[in-house]
Amino acid sequence: MSIRKELLDSLSEHRQTALLGGGQGRRDKQHARGQLSARERLECLFDAETFQEWGMHVEHACHDFGMEKTKLPCDGVITGVGHVDGLPVASFSQDFTVGGGALGQRHAKKICDVMDYALECGMPFVAINDSGGARIQEAVESLSGYGQVFYRNVMLSGSIPQIAIIAGNCAGGAAYSPALMDFLIMTRENANMFICGPQVIKAVTGVDATMEEIGGAVANASISGNVHFIADNDEHAIQLAKDLLSYLPPNNMQDPPHRPTTDISLDPDEVLNELVPEDAKAPLDMQAIIDRLVDGSQFLEVHRDFATNLIVGFGRIDGMVVGIIANQPNVKAGSLDIDASDKGARFIRFCNAFNVPLLTLVDIPGFLPGVGQERGGIIRHGAKMLFAYASATVPKITVIVRKAYGGSYLAMCSRDLRADIVFAWPTAEIAVMGAEGAVNVLYRKELEATEDKPALRQQLIDEYQEKFASPYMAAAHGMITDVIEPSQTRSVVSLALRNTVTKRAIRPPKKHGLIPL
Structure with missing residues (x-):
């Protein structure tokens, strides 16, 4: 009917x-x-x-x-x-x-x-x-x-x-x-x-x-x-x-929508060798490096207009979804301040919750100095970056491009915070502080005793960089997985993503950690 x-x-x-x-x-x-x-x-x-x-x-x-x-x-x-x-x-x-x-x-x-x-x-x-x-x-x-x-x-x-x-x-x-x-x-x-x-x-x-x-x-x-x-x-x-x-899994029990390519291109990208300025003090555009690493230069930047001294966003490298965190030396020399720390920590914790591997690109002179930063709680906010990286159990790959000084070196996912693989370019400098500051502290008496201070200072700076700040020094102590030519970066990161995708980490039993909010 x-x-x-x-x-x-x-x-x-x-x-x-x-x-x-x-x-x-x-x-x-x-x-x-x-x-x-x-x-x-x-x-x-x-x-x-x-x-x-x-x-x-x-x-x-x-x-x-x-x-x-x-x-x-x-x-x-x-x-x-x-x-x-x-x-x-x-x-x-x-x-x-x-x-x-x-x-x-x-x-x-x-x-x-x-x-x-x-x-x-x-x-x-x-x-x-x-x-x-x-x-x-x-x-x-x-x-x-x-x-x-x-x-x-x-x-x-x-x-x-x-x-x-x-x-x-x-x-x-x-x-x-x-x-x-x-x-x-x-x-x-x-x-x-x-x-x-x-x-x-x-x-x-x-x-x-x-x-x-x-x-x-x-x-x-x-x-x-x-x-x-x-x-x-x-x-x-x-x-x-x-x-x-398009970059996210439907839930935390599944992997992101990786679309791995059949072959990994191992051809060097010579353009990357040209992106680092000869003058170590000259600003470097990290966005240009990201564009060379991700497939088709397609990078979905998150929080683009906020705390622009740090870049975060999603991309694919040979089809593998990756969350990218990178210092931007063009803004505040790439230093971490209160807002950048909050921005980075939040993005890292999201990626970790949804099984998105992390790629960190480092060129950082330190945490931003200033009375406003100290009184605003840069210690507490900077600690969020340390907490977020240390607690993340997803694959973590770090590339040190240039400067990586002091506590900010640690805050950008060093090996000590359990980065799985750490690459460094030959231009990398890894030390407690920059060479000029270190020389002024370590060789103050020698510099005061000579009339030709500029020549001696430059000599001491060169020696300090070679002995104490070079990537080979860090590699000798097991802090660096390998020192690579910039042109190799895309291929070695792509291989690293494939090799770490099955990573499983066990954390101590607890309800949750207590991030310094």
Whole structure:
């Protein structure tokens, strides 16, 4: 017996109401601002016809304050599971056209349900945020909803990758869910993220501030470091999320999507021999070296606009996924400061959680000196780098390009922090401090006793570098696996990645270590 026509008509009507969201007029306003609708964002993320929606017919739970007659299709959020490049991914997309995308009890439950499912099934989770915040009419139920979402963010952490897209409003408590996730992508226009807005700041502190200064994409990406990627628009933001997913495993129990090539190219890359300046004090562009190492010069840099004296990001070398951490001598001489230490430690811990091998490229004179750095806690922040590398159990390969002085040598994944393989270029200098400083300390009396100080100083510097700072000295003590020609770097790193991919490390039994936060 066929189903009655009126039932099919009712189903079609209910579905059409949900699909319209806040109505065509409100969607047109979003389009006029250069934004996609909530559903269009999901259509852009998922492979065609693969998205299965959850809770399409959910309605809000509030029946006070005139809300009893108010319709909120899908309760202002679309949730479900689909395929991204053939692999399952869970997601939600808040619908600003429906009650400003405000979060209420059932809105939160829909998000929590799909997060629970993502964790149980071991699939990545992508959150598309565009909300006016907590639904005031639902009072404490809204706050409870946020708490339940935050709790699940923490439960998912380290088990499945979490990516947040800030495509509109994300204010107050709503900002903490993205902050608890692994990567944040924010559109340059039409999006903001902050705890206290300009009016609150003015009322409490008397300071005038613009929204762009405190909550815009540039401020969040380059100053506070809250955001990892700035996108030009919604489509670009979603493409960045898909690019990220292409380097990541679906969960912490699986390896990244390595695509090892059949053959490893052992041909030398002579360009690498030309990238190091003859003058040891001249800045070196580490980005140029990374481009020569990764396949097709395709490198997805993370946190590009924040703490630019350190480069972090994902690439492939002969098809093997690798997380790269590199000093950038073009900025602050490549030294580690408070922000760079935080940036590096966070990236290292993410890679370790998701089985991504680490490649560290070193050219560092030390930790950044200064009263501000000391008073700001450079000791505590720098210790995060030491902790992150020492606790990482994934394959760790280090290449010392030039300077590696003092404690910063250790903080950039030395053999003592259990780097599996450490290569050094002939240009490497490994010592407690730079040759000039060491000579001034060790030979102060000899220098004071001669009239020809410049000549003697240069002689002593040359001798110190040869005897105490050369890579061969470190290699003689077993601190370096091999001294290699720069042109060999890609091939030896590629072989090292293949040789360490089966690494298994056993850690002391404990709940977790205590990183100096």
